Structures are given as C-alpha cells and as structure tokens.
Amino acid sequence: MTPAGIRAAIAAGAGAVIAKSTNESDAAREQLDGTDYAKLSHELDILSWDQEHQSSDHLFCRSGLAPVDPKAWLAEIGQLDREAATAGAYVAASIIPADFDQALKLAAFASKQGVRITEINIGAPHGTEAAKGAIMVEKDSDRVRSVVQRMRAVVSGALWIKLTGNSDNIADLGLAAKEGGADAVVMMGRAIAFLPNLDTMEPLLGTNAGYGGNWSLPLTCRWLAASRRLLGSETPLIGTNGVRTGLDAARMMLSGASAIEMTSAIITGGFGVITDTINELEEYLSSKECAAVDIVGVAADKLARYGDQKSRPGYWKKFVPPETNSDDKY
Numbered sequence: 001m002t003p004a005g006i007r008a009a010i011a012a013g014a015g016a017v018i019a020k021s022t023n024e025s026d027a028a029r030e031q032l033d034g035t036d037y038a039k040l041s042h043e044l045d046i047l048s049w050d051q052e053h054q055s056s057d058h059l060f061c062r063s064g065l066a067p068v069d070p071k072a073w074l075a076e077i078g079q080l081d082r083e084a085a086t087a088g089a090y091v092a093a094s095i096i097p098a099d100f101d102q103a104l105k106l107a108a109f110a111s112k113q114g115v116r117i118t119e120i121n122i123g124a125p126h127g128t129e130a131a132k133g134a135i136m137v138e139k140d141s142d143r144v145r146s147v148v149q150r151m152r153a154v155v156s157g158a159l160w161i162k163l164t165g166n167s168d169n170i171a172d173l174g175l176a177a178k179e180g181g182a183d184a185v186v187m188m189g190r191a192i193a194f195l196p197n198l199d200t201m202e203p204l205l206g207t208n209a210g211y212g213g214n215w216s217l218p219l220t221c222r223w224l225a226a227s228r229r230l231l232g233s234e235t236p237l238i239g240t241n242g243v244r245t246g247l248d249a250a251r252m253m254l255s256g257a258s259a260i261e262m263t264s265a266i267i268t269g270g271f272g273v274i275t276d277t278i279n280e281l282e283e284y285l286s287s288k289e290c291a292a293v294d295i296v297g298v299a300a301d302k303l304a305r306y307g308d309q310k311s312r313p314g315y316w317k318k319f320v321p322p323e324t325n326s327d328d329k330y
Contacts, residue, residue, distance in 0.1 A: 246280025
C-alpha cells in the first residue's frame, strides 16, 4: 500500500507486487481507519503481534483501501511500475470496483499511466461486510463475463481477474473470466469468518472478518485443479489463499498455478517471508531436478474421481476407532 513496502517486496525477490488497492468510494478509503488485525495460532489462540512468525499462523482481519485519491494513487503505481521494470519486476494496480462505471474509468486511467498489469478484484471477502457501495462482489458467471469484457475494452496491458472464494462454482467463474478476455485468473479470495474471544466472550475484533491460513491451501488447490481442467492448461492461473512456505508454493503450482500471490504471511512475518519462500521453492525444484515451469499442473493432470479408485473391501476399518469393528458385521 506504500511505495516503501512495494520496494521492500521487490528487494526481497517478488516478481510482481499487487499494490493494494483502490476504487472511487470514500467509504472504502475510510474503512482503512476502522481496520483491525488478529494473529492466531493453529489452535485459534490469540497471539501477540510481536510474537515470532510461524508458518502455521492464521490471520483474522478486516481491511480497507488506499486512503488517497484513486487517480493520484494510480499515477504513483505507474511510476513504481517503471521503476520495478529496471529490476525485471512488475507493480500491478489492484482495483476493487464499487460502481463499475467508475471502475472502468480508473482502469483506463491506469493503462494511460503505463501500468503493465491491472488486477480487477471482484471477489474481495469484505464485500459483504463493508459499507453499502464500498465494494462489489461478483458470484454469477454471466455477470463476471460481462464485467471482464467491459474491462478488456479499456485495459491495454495485462488484465488479471481475482475471484471470490465464497462460491460453489469458482471454476465456472474462471471460465467466464477467460471468455471475457482475462489474461490470467487469480483464485481465490479469503473466506469471511466469525470467532468468539474466549476471554471476553465477545466477537473477536467485534465483527466478521477475512480469515486466512495454511488450512485453506487444499481448498485453493482443489479449485486450481478444477479450473485447469475446465479452462485448459494454456490459461494462466494465479494461486492465492493458503501459501505460507516454498513447499506450499510448490503445492499450488502442482495444482495448476503459474504464479503465487502471498499477503497474510507477509503481513504477519515481514518481507523476509518472500525470500524464504523463494529459497525453499528453489531447493524443492533442485531436489526434483526440474524448473518451476515443469511442475505446473503435474498433480492436477493426474487427478482421478472416486469411482476410478481400486476397490479394497474392508480397508476402511484401518481408519476408524477399534470399537467400530467389535461386531465385525461388515
């Protein structure tokens, strides 16, 4: 959200930084002043924010958009993108639409500023909780296709579409984004969650909030694999929601992701998480004697259905409490 943070991410090894985020809504900018964050252990204990980062940490938070005029922000992103290009990196503009006609104008303005990648986030988890008119969330395939088509007409650079994770048809939404003209599909937004504070017996942070952690990685991988099958292997998928380590990144790539976005782990662990993730991924690739591009979709392409599995009568008994098998009827 700041030039200093963007530069720090690039210095730590990020290939691209998604500058978060803007729209024309005053309510969305004002929401930043009402944000709050909680770091949780895998057992859901509330951790001190200064406690040493662990890859198993979860992030529970509500957030807001960049607190500056959107056109001034986009002009700054254009400048930072030109600066990043000298290091072989990108700075992308993230637009979270409120009023879509206004979002179109902002996307066109970003392209005029020379921004090479524009990410349109139509799946922000906070959309259902934000002030009315602050954030737009799309869950209908026809709507997604129409939204992307209109964006494609005004965005001259690469167009990435970020989808909600709160849908039962994420692959279908991805196909609609592809058909509308998206260059890449980003999946998926975090879930909205509620957690009571055991000490105070009140809602943690007082509200519902976006919730992320490594628990969500298998859910994202499921939709990456399904989307690869539906959209085809040539459509770039970008995985987000669940990556905390380099091995997590490898898991998403094996599921079909050509690139990985990370946010929560960096918020809780600092920009060094980027370097650590890259190093661990490189070690994994070296151990397999392959390049990153070689593992994209390898596991997804071997995905079978339940009905394709070998029949093993009685095998289930190995995995249940012993009392279950005491009468040995089945």
